Amino acid sequence: MEPLALPPVAGPFVESLRSIGYSLESAVADVIDNSISANAKVIEVDTRWASGNPYLMISDNGHGMDESGLQSAMQLGSIGPSTRRNKTDLGRFGMGLKTASFSQCKKLTVISRMKTNTPWKGICWDLDFVEKKNEWLAQKLSEGEVKRKLEALNFSFEQGTAVIWNRFDKIIDLTAPHAEKDYERSIRSLKEHLALTYHRFLKGENSHGKISLRVNGREVDAKDPFALYPPDKCSSSTLLTNEIIRLGEKNILVKAYQIPHPSQMPHDFQQRVSPGGNHHLGQGIYIYRAGRLISAGGWMRLAKASEANKLARIHVEFENDADDIWKIDVKKSRVELPSSLREQLRRVVSACSLKSSRTFTRRAKMKSTDKSPVWDRYFDRERERVLYKLNTKHPALSTVFAEMPERYSKTLINLLEQTLPLELIKNDISATNIEVGQANSDLQKNVAELANQFHLSGFSKDIVRESILGDGNIAINAKTLEEILNNIWG
Ligand SMILES: Nc1ncnc2c1ncn2[C@@H]1O[C@H](COP(=O)(O)OP(=O)(O)O)[C@@H](O)[C@H]1O
Numbered sequence: 001m002e003p004l005a006l007p008p009v010a011g012p013f014v015e016s017l018r019s020i021g022y023s024l025e026s027a028v029a030d031v032i033d034n035s036i037s038a039n040a041k042v043i044e045v046d047t048r049w050a051s052g053n054p055y056l057m058i059s060d061n062g063h064g065m066d067e068s069g070l071q072s073a074m075q076l077g078s079i080g081p082s083t084r085r086n087k088t089d090l091g092r093f094g095m096g097l098k099t100a101s102f103s104q105c106k107k108l109t110v111i112s113r114m115k116t117n118t119p120w121k122g123i124c125w126d127l128d129f130v131e132k133k134n135e136w137l138a139q140k141l142s143e144g145e146v147k148r149k150l151e152a153l154n155f156s157f158e159q160g161t162a163v164i165w166n167r168f169d170k171i172i173d174l175t176a177p178h179a180e181k182d183y184e185r186s187i188r189s190l191k192e193h194l195a196l197t198y199h200r201f202l203k204g205e206n207s208h209g210k211i212s213l214r215v216n217g218r219e220v221d222a223k224d225p226f227a228l229y230p231p232d233k234c235s236s237s238t239l240l241t242n243e244i245i246r247l248g249e250k251n252i253l254v255k256a257y258q259i260p261h262p263s264q265m266p267h268d269f270q271q272r273v274s275p276g277g278n279h280h281l282g283q284g285i286y287i288y289r290a291g292r293l294i295s296a297g298g299w300m301r302l303a304k305a306s307e308a309n310k311l312a313r314i315h316v317e318f319e320n321d322a323d324d325i326w327k328i329d330v331k332k333s334r335v336e337l338p339s340s341l342r343e344q345l346r347r348v349v350s351a352c353s354l355k356s357s358r359t360f361t362r363r364a365k366m367k368s369t370d371k372s373p374v375w376d377r378y379f380d381r382e383r384e385r386v387l388y389k390l391n392t393k394h395p396a397l398s399t400v401f402a403e404m405p406e407r408y409s410k411t412l413i414n415l416l417e418q419t420l421p422l423e424l425i426k427n428d429i430s431a432t433n434i435e436v437g438q439a440n441s442d443l444q445k446n447v448a449e450l451a452n453q454f455h456l457s458g459f460s461k462d463i464v465r466e467s468i469l470g471d472g473n474i475a476i477n478a479k480t481l482e483e484i485l486n487n488i489w490g
């Protein structure tokens with residue numbers, strides 16, 4: 001056999017490279033990873049609609065590249081996955097810069113310099129040009145072109161790198177009537193995504209030190225799913241476990257937290273902790289690679305998303321030398337939990353979720369100290385669900401039902417139990433800006449009316465106090481209730 005060179009044909013190869021499936025968020029994050037690896041302390045994302053010809057620039061004040069560095073950076077696969085990388089390097093396949101950029105736009109320009117006294121260098125990939133020539137032909141920018149481009153884009157760093165995307169054709173349909181609005185919406189959600197993905201860098205929690213990230217000149221505020229930086233007077237999260245799990249030679253850091261109950265968090269802080277302030281959506285496992293978030297929330301089949309688990313958050317962290325066991329993909333947006341870790345993590349997850357659900361049960365108990373509640377709570381083990389049934393032995397209910405033919409009372413009980421809007425109540429409790437309360441707005445007046453009806457029906461004051469209107473059943477304090485009862489019974 002003799003070797004036969006069969007390099008990929010540039011034109012069709014470009015198209016398949018472009019469809020790797022990055023989102024705008026994961027593509028920008030892949031470019032920002034490079035800035036962080038280049039030890040940048042300030043990273044800026046600037047974007048303009050530019051009358052339907054939008055561009056986006058990601059610039060940094062990192063160590064930059066000299067001409068040969070820039071050339072290999074622009075080459076596909078120049079630094080493969082087997083290359084030994086510095087611990088803080090967020091790179092992986094030597095592809096990110098190109099694949100992330102091509103997934104969003106047709107023209108990628110990178111301008112960089114390493115030292116302040118050297119000229120800036122620029123190289124551009126124009127995919128229309130590549131397709132036309134059917135060859136991997138990049139284009140070198142002249143000194144004048146580089147200078148004009150940096151001036152036009154208001155590039156402000158003395159050294160570092162600018163990655164510029166032109167000719168977007170993937171994120172939005174530029175011809176759609178609301179294209180500009182769609183574009184702005186994408187940029188807003190990009191900002192949210194970056195606030196979460198880099199939250200540990202934004203807070204200076206990693207060995208890299210603190211970075212400042214700006215989107216269109218505005219500082220990105222960290223979103224912290226573990227609620228570790230609560231505002232004044234807000235309770236803080238509880239660290240439940242902090243352990244290192246060994247996987248062969250590699251160490252995986254696992255920390256389990258219980259975040260404070262939503263009632264203990266101000267509204268705007270909740271927004272910083274969970275998506276849309278909804279803790280239900282934020283529960284689960286957060287996986288970090290070298291300090292950068294790769295996978296946000298969800299239980300990876302180790303537990304179920306539930307109201308009871310919504311305060312449970314697990315932090316799992318591995319270094320960039322463990323990529324092969326995590327099966328990390330090119331986009332760095334998906335990892336697979338190594339099967340050897342799964343069982344060990346299951347133990348941590350169950351302990352954390354137990355603690356989270358106890359907080360809810362305890363709160364529920366605190367509110368219902370009644371000896372004989374109107375509603376009984378049952379846990380259906382087989383179907384793993386909670387049911388609420390009317391307690392027909394409750395003095396008020398049993399008296400009322402005794403007055404009715406049994407078929408009516410049964411129908412009524414069934415109707416009430418079947419139509420209790422649990423899903424709606426659950427949603428309202430999760431939607432943290434809505435306060436959920438009993439239906440009565442003028443509680444005192446309503447309690448007095450109710451007590452009067454019991455009086456007229458022949459109930460004794462003691463029964464009404466102990467079993468019907470006691471503070472477990474209705475949110476009214478004992479002293480006010482006593483006054484109401486005294487007014488009626490004397
Ligand atoms: N902002 C930057 N500053 C300095 N060097 C960079 C920057 N962006 C990319 N590079 C260089 O280009 C190389 C290729 O980047 P990329 O295609 O993203 O692959 P990877 O990050 O996996 O190495 C990087 O390893 C780095 O040497």
Ligand SMILES: [Mg+2]
Pocket residue numbers: 030031033034090091092095096097
């Ligand atoms: Mg990279």
